[in-house]
Amino acid sequence: MSELDDLVARIQAQMDLDAQTEYDVLSEIRDHLEEAVAQARAAGLDDGEALLQAASRFGLEEEIGRQLQAAHQGWGTADAVMAAALPVVGALILRWLAFAPNGTALGWPQLLSRPAFWIVALVALLVPLLKFERWRYALATWVLFWGLTVLFVTLPALRW
């Protein structure tokens, strides 16, 4: 482990965030430190001096880690509500799209020919990607969307 890795690890030790947020925060910090070290080298310092200067200017890792943790605590509350609500709302809209007023389920040709269906499909994919920037969540939502679609079309008796 390089000294820069060690510094980033000490900051990480102060945080307890979800994996993606922590990865993003540490990526940003690493990028900062790498640029600071590169600039110090360009100014004539050797590798060790450059790292020392970058670490010194960056500040105490314990304090920074604590403040980052504080800045992100509660970050997920509003997002979590929206993230949980999105599949539910999507499923309700999908149900509305997949069933005719008389209660019979539309077949694949009719369903796939409805522009609204594709709009909902796009929303189910793009909102998680653009709003949450979590591709795994977007993928999960997308899989759920198509799973429900298959269920609604192939098993109309599941109407609820």
Place this chain on the structure above:
Amino acid sequence: MALREQMRKGTTNVMILNLLADLDRPMYGYEIIQELEARSQGYFQFKEGLIYPRLHEMERQGWLQAAWQGTEGSRRRKFYTITASGRRRLDREIQGWQAFAKNVNRMLGVETAS
């Protein structure tokens, strides 16, 4: 020195918002701190790492919008821009600062240009 440090801490957010509004382009953390230090002409000493909690908090508040550039495996860099909400916040902070400075100056008997 302690007063200066307290003032810097209390005004870091507004200085970041002002910088992003002034330059009106996406900036990343290292770039922001370098520009702030250049503008302060050495008067304020910033601990560079402490800018990130501020940036993330303001992003959370909706005053800044952030976007990653670059891909996994290559250099990924997070760029910040000020939002309309951030600009309104900046206006309020500047008005608050002007009122604060005016009243402190008045109480200290310090004359100002305005």
